[in-house]
Amino acid sequence: MTLDKIDLAILRLMQENARISNIQMAKELEMAPSAVLERVKKLEQKNVIMQYTARIDPDAVDLKLLAFISMRTSNTVGCTTTADELAQIKEVQEVHIVAGEDCYLVKVRTTDSASLMALMRDSFSKISNILSVRTTIVLETVKEQQQLIIPENPTK
Numbered sequence: 001m002t003l004d005k006i007d008l009a010i011l012r013l014m015q016e017n018a019r020i021s022n023i024q025m026a027k028e029l030e031m032a033p034s035a036v037l038e039r040v041k042k043l044e045q046k047n048v049i050m051q052y053t054a055r056i057d058p059d060a061v062d063l064k065l066l067a068f069i070s071m072r073t074s075n076t077v078g079c080t081t082t083a084d085e086l087a088q089i090k091e092v093q094e095v096h097i098v099a100g101e102d103c104y105l106v107k108v109r110t111t112d113s114a115s116l117m118a119l120m121r122d123s124f125s126k127i128s129n130i131l132s133v134r135t136t137i138v139l140e141t142v143k144e145q146q147q148l149i150i151p152e153n154p155t156k
Helices: 005-016 022-029 033-045 081-087 113-122
Strands: 065-073 092-097 104-110 130-137
Touching: 005 022, 005 033, 022 033, 065 081, 065 113, 081 092, 081 104, 104 113, 113 130
Parallel strands: none
Antiparallel strands: 065 104, 065 130, 092 104
16 A cells, blocks of 8 residues: 555554544644545555554553563574464564574563563473573663654655
8 A cells, every 4th residue: 555645644643642532633744634534444455554542651560670582493494483473472462573592572561570481381381393592681771662763755
């Protein structure tokens, strides 16, 4: 899907505040509310807008430990079996297939180091393709965001 300037402006507004009303968006863009609504629906149908979520403070729900886990597996290049298994684990927030010595970079949140150990023992150890695991525990997060840098003008 080719995005024009208006689509990009809608995405910037919605990414900044997913709860922005259609009327407020129309005012900001100097468009009719019906035209904005139609564009938003098209962006949703084309999976440009994938979902609407609330960002929750991990500390508020006792998920104080953030860790990044690098994994080496016996999978062949292009095989996503292990990635699919990792993605099914509820504590796993992200699974990335990476280049280099490791095969995967996995982001997890748990309550504490004991629950991280239990996750490794009870879940990761059951995935037979994992050959090695290297865990980095985050001491403090300076910046963490999901927002993308949306260009002002179409790139194509």
